[in-house]
Amino acid sequence: MENAFDLPAVSDPMSRHPKIPGPGEPIRLHHSLCYGCGDDAPIGLRLKVIAGEGFTVSAQMVVEQWMQGGPGVIHGGVLTAAFDEILGTAPLTIGAPVVTAHLEVDFAKPIPLGSTLHLDAEVLAKERRKVFVRASAHLGDPENPVATAHSIFVEIDLKKHFAAYRDDAAQSRP
């Protein structure tokens, strides 16, 4: 199976969901054990995703020693997980609960330990259940991104999609 991030020529209509918090307000975490945002996750990024204007969200993450890949720099998989979290939260601005179907990351520059990573994501388009989202990361200068990501998320029925796995989530609680 091979897929690519191909934006549709025309997006389905999108509007900001009335229940999404206002710009600058945090978006409630979706699952307390989530590796990306959960407060109770034994190991995780604990990202606090903040709503922006329109279909945008943002987050910040200090690159800690345990996130290391190459000596002194972030592991690419950790950066990808951070992107996944912020990209996956952005569709909530249009009221779409989603899972990741396709995720592309371009790593432009090494990201040193100790730096504060600024992550921004924006929903670009929707086509049926597919939501197209772009994100970028910078270290303080938005004009100078250190990485970018493009993703296709697919809207799901939350109860049905996770029905078979919910008991495992409860049992994994520390």
Ligand SMILES: CCCCCCCCCCCCCCCC(=O)SCCNC(=O)CCNC(=O)[C@H](O)C(C)(C)COP(=O)(O)OP(=O)(O)OC[C@H]1O[C@@H](n2cnc3c(N)ncnc32)[C@H](O)[C@@H]1OP(=O)(O)O
């Ligand atoms: C943890 C999550 C909590 C969620 C809570 C709520 C959200 C709150 C914020 C959360 C932020 C979380 C951020 C972390 C998010 C994850 O990490 S999610 C975990 C990783 N992802 C997964 O486990 C998903 C595994 N895959 C699947 O379950 C299924 O393949 C999918 C994605 C649901 C699609 O299956 P399906 O429902 O049978 O749909 P299907 O008819 O095959 O496809 C629908 C459309 O999507 C397209 N499509 C399907 N797969 C692909 C693909 N790989 N590439 C491109 N297009 C695709 C199809 O072509 C089709 O398009 P159209 O025909 O409309 O043009």
